[in-house]
Amino acid sequence: MNRKVLIIEDNDDIREGTAEVLELAGYHPITAKHGKVGVEMALLHQPDIILCDIMMPELDGYGVLYLLGKNIKTAHIPFIFITAKSERADMRKGMEMGADDYLTKPFDDIELFKAIESRFKKKQQSGNFTPETGNNQVIIDEFIKKGKSRSIAGKQVIYVEEDEPSHIYYVVKGQIKTYKRFKDGRELSSALYNDGDFFGYEALCNGEFYADNAATLIDSEIVQIHKSDFMEYLLSHQAISKLFISLLSGSVRDKGKQMLQLAYSSVRKRVANALVQVADKFEKNASDSCTIKISRDDLAALVGTASETVSRMLADFKDEKLIDKTGNAINILSIEKLRNIKH
Helix, strand or coil, X not given: CCCEEEEECCCHHHHHHHHHHHHHCCCEEEEECCHHHHHHHHHHHCCCEEEEECCCCCCCHHHHXXXXXXXXXXXXCCEEEEEEHHHHHHHHHHHHHCXXXXXXXXXXXXXXXXXXXXXXXXXXXXXXXCXXXXXXXXXXXXXXXXXXXXXECCCCEXXXXXXXXXXXXXXXXXXXXXXXXXXXXXXXXXXXXXXXXEECHHHHHXXXXXXXXXXXXXXXXXXXXXXXXXXXXXXXXXXXXXXXXXXXXXXXXXHHHHHHHHHHCCHHHHHHHHHHHHHHHHCCCCCCCEEEECCHHHHHXXXXXXXXXXXXXXXXXXXXXXXXXXXXXXXXXXHHHHHCCCC
């Protein structure tokens, strides 16, 4: 079976030329013209390795790496950045985010083959990679099957802060939020989760009590995996340990970004960011427009402000034709325009 190589590159000549060379060498190339399509193709085709440019429209290479690293189905795919010489100083950022290697443009055929085969060789030496059988995914699937499935109605609490953790959780289907609740009744959401996401693992990894609460936003099906099974797999399977290292580093970045937004961004910018966050998380296949369903209170908790303030901002966005509203649904007319709001 030919190994699948996903090439995410906005330069037509480089993308098609690389694909042609790889096909001649016996690989099965899959191409994407920018980052957003690349993420979709990675989820659809589950390639054995990904080659990705850094500077691209729609979604840059860092965004691609971040999104794929957060998804259980793609977190373990070897990832090689393609970078221009002028961007080499930025490669430290990519490697810190979890990239496996990088190629500097222009590269020749030998450099390309060596980079790809090097990643395959390292995975094979680790004992946790067989492209033909998808061994990493088999291990992760076995790990999830260790847990117990639960169906939980919307707006129900799963765990509360200061509880001692006894499980981690996997979302089979649904939408989950984690949040802090303050003494005056206000909430601040820390993260959103949906199909294919793990949550509740930070406390177990740190050996601490839960630092936040978790609740369903809609009717959901989750799997709860006992901490003894979690620790066993974490210590004995590289696929599991690498997955949760990636998830933990992503969680730290997200929380840092959230604190910076709370400190320095205007309420208008924060509401726009919250709408984009919900769209990116729960409507992954959306183009530039989509419909999201989230209560004013839940949106306010993401923003870190009062629900009345959120209502005023939504009214402003409606007047500016950035959104429309149908009952409890918010119709986002342009995700990019919301994303690009400066103040």
